[in-house]
Amino acid sequence: MASPNIAFANIPASIRKPGKYFEFNTALAVRTLPGNLQKTLIVGQKLAAGTIAANTVVDVFSDADAATYFGRGSIAHLMVRAALQANPYLSLQVLAMDDAGASIAATCTVTITGPATSSGVLTVNVGGQNVAIAIAGADTATIIAAALKAQFDKRPDLPVTATVAVGVVTLTAKNKGTLGNGLKVAAAVTAIGVIAAVTVPSAGATDPTLATGLAVVFASGHDIIVVPWNDQTNLTALRTHLDNVSGPLEQRGAVGVYGHVGSLATATTLAGQVNSGRITCALVPNAYENSYEVAAAYAAVIASEEDPARPLNTLPLTGILANPLANRLSRTEQENTLNNGVTPTEVGPGGKVQIVRAITTYTLDPQSIPDISLLDLTTIRTLDYVRKAIRERISLRFPREKLSERTAAKVRSEILDVLYKLEELEVVEQVAANLAGVIVERDLQDPNRLDAKIPCDVVNGLHIFAGRIDLLL
Numbered sequence: 001m002a003s004p005n006i007a008f009a010n011i012p013a014s015i016r017k018p019g020k021y022f023e024f025n026t027a028l029a030v031r032t033l034p035g036n037l038q039k040t041l042i043v044g045q046k047l048a049a050g051t052i053a054a055n056t057v058v059d060v061f062s063d064a065d066a067a068t069y070f071g072r073g074s075i076a077h078l079m080v081r082a083a084l085q086a087n088p089y090l091s092l093q094v095l096a097m098d099d100a101g102a103s104i105a106a107t108c109t110v111t112i113t114g115p116a117t118s119s120g121v122l123t124v125n126v127g128g129q130n131v132a133i134a135i136a137g138a139d140t141a142t143i144i145a146a147a148l149k150a151q152f153d154k155r156p157d158l159p160v161t162a163t164v165a166v167g168v169v170t171l172t173a174k175n176k177g178t179l180g181n182g183l184k185v186a187a188a189v190t191a192i193g194v195i196a197a198v199t200v201p202s203a204g205a206t207d208p209t210l211a212t213g214l215a216v217v218f219a220s221g222h223d224i225i226v227v228p229w230n231d232q233t234n235l236t237a238l239r240t241h242l243d244n245v246s247g248p249l250e251q252r253g254a255v256g257v258y259g260h261v262g263s264l265a266t267a268t269t270l271a272g273q274v275n276s277g278r279i280t281c282a283l284v285p286n287a288y289e290n291s292y293e294v295a296a297a298y299a300a301v302i303a304s305e306e307d308p309a310r311p312l313n314t315l316p317l318t319g320i321l322a323n324p325l326a327n328r329l330s331r332t333e334q335e336n337t338l339n340n341g342v343t344p345t346e347v348g349p350g351g352k353v354q355i356v357r358a359i360t361t362y363t364l365d366p367q368s369i370p371d372i373s374l375l376d377l378t379t380i381r382t383l384d385y386v387r388k389a390i391r392e393r394i395s396l397r398f399p400r401e402k403l404s405e406r407t408a409a410k411v412r413s414e415i416l417d418v419l420y421k422l423e424e425l426e427v428v429e430q431v432a433a434n435l436a437g438v439i440v441e442r443d444l445q446d447p448n449r450l451d452a453k454i455p456c457d458v459v460n461g462l463h464i465f466a467g468r469i470d471l472l473l
Contacts, residue, residue: 009400030396033389033421038303039091041222042296043213044079045175046096047071054098055216061092070096072156075175075228075292078127081157082293083226085319087300095217097208099176106180106204110148110169110187113195114141120191122148124198126158126171127183128288128321135191141167144194159183159290173204179228180204182261182290211237218245221252223384226299228292230258230281232273242278246384251391253384255280255360255377257302259294260342261287264333271341277362277374282317282343284353286327289320298343301355308381309427311461316352317345323353339363343377357463382427382458390454393418403442408450412440415454430457 010023041057049071052058060066066080076096083090110124116139123132133147145167152162152169160171160183173180181204187196207229214225214237227238238256246253256279260267267283274281282298297317305312329337334344334356341361348354358377365371374380397414401407416438422428434455443449 027397027399033418033425034392036306036308036385037091038223038306039093039221040083040224040226040299040303041217041220042076042079042083042092042094042226043210044070044076044094044096044228044292045074045099045177045208046076047074047174050074050096052096054096055213057093057095057217057220059092060094066094067157070094073159073174075159075179078159079226079228079292079296082289082296082319083300086297086317087304090300090303093222095213097213100206100208103176103206104203105176106173106183106201108171108185108199108201110171111197112141112145112167112169114144114193115139116144116191117193118191120189120194122187122189122191122194122196124148124185124187124196125288126160126185127290129158131155131158135194145169173201176204177207178204179207179290179292184288207234210234214238214241223254224257224299224303225254226257226295228295230260230270230291232270235274235279239274239276239279242276246278251387253387254278255302255380257295257299259284259291259298261285261289261291261294264329264337267342268337268340271361272363274361275341275364277360277380279361280343280358280377281361282345282355283337284320284323284345285329287320287323294320302358302377308385309378309459311376311378311463312355312358313461313463314348314354316348316354320353322347322351376461378461379458383456386422386428386456389422390415390418403448403450408440408442411450411452412438415440415452426459428457429459
């Protein structure tokens with residue numbers, strides 16, 4: 001305290017006994033930027049067989065863990081599988097929810113007619129997974145259906161269970177609610193004389209209340225939150241949660257992810273209802289997988305890129321099958337999605353489903369004026385990282401600082417050091433040009449407060465190159 005330039009934390013100024021006293025100061029140790037590991041949370045429904053209690057957050061490291069914790073073939077299990085296929089090194093936690101008390105399971109039927117007049121194979125595809133049986137000549141519909149049911153029983157990871165009655169196999173979604181209505185079920189038969197007619201899954205109703213689950217993780221500090229539902233009510237709850245945890249008081253910046261496997265028109269309409277700079281939707285029209293698996297894969301890919309400013313263009317959603325050719329987005333349709341808050345996908349070389357350009361659902365400002373300020377997902381992720389870097393530096397350097405006339409200059413110096421390091425990493429740019437705009441000053445109302453203005457020119461992605469080729473003869 002006696003020195004104007006050196007402050008001691010543990011050596012008092014009142015010492016009388018002779019000696020040489022030293023203390024350790026770690027406040028100046030860190031001179032680099034913080035890491036940016038993306039902590040991801042999956043919210044999904046569990047089964048009664050799951051060992052983890054509902055509304056409990058648990059770390060998950062493998063498909064086997066998820067099967068044990070949430071029940072084989074549950075929505076939570078399949079979301080984890082899709083996420084880890086897309087990014088095996090994901091830092092992942094899961095919040096599993098029970099089915100709603102008043103929920104109903106979706107069902108569909110596979111009706112077999114026969115008998116077979118030749119041998120062949122019956123294949124039923126559920127969500128991109130094939131269940132196949134051999135058919136012998138003269139097998140009746142009853143025999144074929146019983147064999148199909150038995151084969152389903154051997155596939156516990158499927159999202160459905162099977163029952164059989166006189167040539168009709170009924171498939172019932174393991175988790176109740178509306179998500180079962182989105183299951184893709186198709187059948188193909190090579191045996192002559194046999195027909196397998198499939199109905200569209202339906203009757204699934206009443207989902208859990210997402211807001212209830214999100215309240216459990218309010219203070220958890222996840223960077224990415226994946227939800228299986230893509231309806232306005234649940235996405236509005238997600239938007240509210242993200243705005244609250246990411247605001248200036250909580251400062252736990254996060255983005256939300258959902259998937260869509262319906263039509264372009266339906267996806268863009270929903271995005272307009274969400275209109276959030278912190279929520280992003282990946283569209284894979286008529287995907288074989290359910291929307292929640294697309295969402296989990298997309299979120300895992302986002303988490304794989306720790307550089308917040310680097311675009312995700314061309315990154316594949318590993319594990320998601322190429323959707324039918326007739327349903328793939330044309331260039332014009334991709335432009336439509338990008339102008340209406342939806343991230344388009346396309347099938348690249350090797351049949352890989354890949355991101356075209358990751359954008360948020362934000363398209364309009366509060367006055368309904370078109371606004372591109374938060375168009376790209378990289379923008380909000382960059383702002384979150386810049387805030388994190390500056391906040392951590394100030395916390396490390398000034399944990400017990402006095403506020404004097406010299407304090408503002410010291411704080412400003414640390415802010416500038418962070419900004420220049422961010423510029424070196426191409427996270428922000430034009431720091432020198434905006435130098436005069438970095439202002440740190442004492443508050444006029446609170447004598448214990450410093451206020452700062454920090455210009456942040458984020459680095460944008462190189463999405464478009466335009467060139468003109470002049471013909472010279």
